[in-house]
Amino acid sequence: METAVRSSIMNRRYRRNRIMMALAIGSSALGLFFLAVILATLVYRGIDAINLDVFTMSIPAQGSRGGLVNAMYGTVVITGLAMLIATPIGILAGTYLVEFANGSTLAEAAKFINDVLLSAPSIVIGVFIYGAVVVPMHGNSAIAGALALALIALPVVNRTTQDMLKLVPNALREATAALGAPRWMSMTMVIYRSAWTGILTGILLAVARISGETAPLLFTAGYSKFWNTGLTGPMASLPVAINTLAADPGPDLKRLAWGGALIITVAILALNILARSLAGRRSS
């Protein structure tokens, strides 16, 4: 009798486990399916546009020969600059909030404000930078674009740094303190190192997010079909170029837009894999 009850409970538990695990597998399959659909669409529509010209020539007009090299350059420069601004500030801010002021009302308020900033619509950020940087500077510039993107990346890096630092066991902090190490040394040599994979995930998510942003760049970095390297002048980026070319009636430019979409997506995939393998080697 008792065994029967127990085995029926066991059966129910196992059955529930099987259902839930099947759902977990199904979720993963669905996630991969979404990715496959997007990549397949991009390859199907974009692969014809991929040739040597795309990587060597600037954006063409309808019916002309050309590529996307100026937009690729722009995306790398603007995103890179934005991350160079956002990463140190984000990590340091997250450090303050967790290591120095954790629990204080002020820090809680600051964390809260950071989370609000996370959901700031990117176009509003663009509008803000437009008023604060573009208008006083009398023109679109790569710097303005980088500042707008930095403002979007900053709360992401800050938030992940907080989350990851909170997961570092306190014993580690106490151990380094007991060794007589100053706080900054303990942070840079021990704490950051143990939270490194998580922080890197945050940085990558931020890069992934901002490198594909269109809305905040439209009014800040602007657009140019030519090869511009000056940081104080308008600079094309891949998303803005895709946005512009996809709206052109010319079928050749539309194809180029799909090609650009394929390139930026594949590039971010490569970046992800590279950074993951680096992080993996370090953490193990």
Next chain:
Amino acid sequence: MSFMKSILAGTAAIALVSLSGTAFAADVAGAGSSFIAPVLSKWAEGYKAATGNAINYQSVGSGAGIKALLSKTVTFGASDKPMSDADLEKNGVAQFPMISGGIVVTYNIDGVKPGELVFDGKTLADIFLGNITKWNDKEIAALNPGVKLPDQAISVVYRADGSGTTFNFTNYLSKVSADWKSKVGSDTTVDWPVGFGAKGSEGVSTTVNQTAGSISYVEYSYVVANHIGYSKMKNAAGKVVEPTLASFAAAAANADWAHAKNFNEIITDQPGDATWPIAASTWVLMYKKPADAAANADALKFFDWAYTKGQKDATDLNYVAIPDNVAKIVMNAWKSDFGM
């Protein structure tokens, strides 16, 4: 920690790069109308090949182009909606027409071929007002004897984003329908009584293609590129015309540019038997006394080049170039407006 070190090294590297990077003083920046963007981009390419000077144009929409000009972030703005005399005066800005073209009514109706349907202004207004909801409505049938119209609901599709195309289309509807004028009006975005929006002309073309029973309006070049259904129109003279470069040109030619103050001449619903009724122009706007006079002069050189050498590019891309006699009037006006 190498992580922090690499960040510092990277910052230093970027600082060096940014110091060595140079801004091109000779470059001219412009922004605005997406309608003119394809041909302006073509001109910029030819002009750069001919003179080495780059024109950076950003297709952000007419209103945004005007805003960019007024905040002095660009040398010229381009708009499909002319600026009023008062605003030009107030801001010290001059404007001149750069290109014309046609806006075409596009549809996707079961069993109806492209180019088969005819609309007039009133019917079009009634469809976009929601007074006509089925394709086999007798008002449409009366205009299209012999066309087999299905008993299908009409889906109105419009431009979701602010657009000079919407301005010119609603300007036409306001001219031909008092109802439209009082209830909806004319602007780059309006409060549409029925239907739903799609983003950009490309989005509109795609959505019309995908949605059975839909009707919308796009620039002519999108109809050519996407092979979608287009209608003929009954014009102000009561004649049925096909959307062609010739009928757009007729609209531009019949407009009275010489006497229009500040070239403020909207070329919808123009007279003439061959005239396409929903034609549109794009104006270039510049400061009369700019902060950077050299940039203004460079921009005018470019537009001079476009008027005289750019007609073929315009025709190739399904636009109507500004007629030579009008271009002469414009370049004359430059003398008093910009001291050129």
Next chain:
Amino acid sequence: MTASTDFAGQVVPDSAAISRRFRRQDRLFFLLTLGSATLVVALLLAILVVLAIEAWPTFSTFGLSFLWGTTWSAPRDIYGALPAVLGTLISSFIAMLIAVPLSVGIAVFLTELCPARLRRPLGTAIELLAGVPSIIYGIVGLFVLVPLMQSTILPVLMATVGQLPLIGRLFQAPAPGIGLLTASFVLSVMILPFITAITRDVFNTVPVMLRESAYGMGMTTWEVVRHIIIPYTRLGMVGSIMLGLGRALGETMAVTFVVGSVTRLQTSIISPSTTISAQIANSFGDADGLQLSSLIALGLILFVLSFCVLALAKWLIGRTDSF
């Protein structure tokens, strides 16, 4: 005594000097972190102040009735926020409803079930979804999802869920495929990788000892997840959900392509509709005067909305926990 030698005869600076230097360095490090944290706060305040100033004409013209106004007409210069606000809230809510369970499912798979060799490639693949630019989601949504919604998903929904009492009405309307539900689907895929990545990372922080003890007691995988992992990582999960919700609320480009941009109030979630960010993106370029001010007022409302959502989440977690 200023210096001493260690056993190997090396000169060692005295400990007081070292600790003075360390204190100075620590002070500098502290100020750097404090400055950065202050900067984040200052930036948001700056944005809010600028928005509030720019939005002022709208509130002085319409008063608070701007919040429940349902008309948005540039030619008549009348603006109301309700359709856009509702569209944002509803689409984000549906997107979370779909994305959170999926993300947790994927995180469970990646941490508990997946063969170790496949973990990294699969995790990276899911993360790649975050690297797809939002404009691509918009275009793919328009070309792939919209026709599918139009031909299959919406008719099925209308015939099934649409027949239910009460909520059925939400699924009954002429449905061109473009609409709020389509936007919600696109949003859910977009926020999926954000929630998954962090959920997986926090799942991985559960001590092996805890996990293995639970398994050792004969718990099934689901029970370990349900009773050990999720409670242990609750705070991190809330963080990841907030990150996803933040993205959903403010997402612009993708939504703009598939939402339909109808500024009237709709009774059905499958109808074309609008959201705050789509409204701003569509009209910002051409707007001036009162319309510009009203668009910025919408942006301000979005900030207030995310503020309220976050406050609610904080309250739900309880006063003792901090996240």
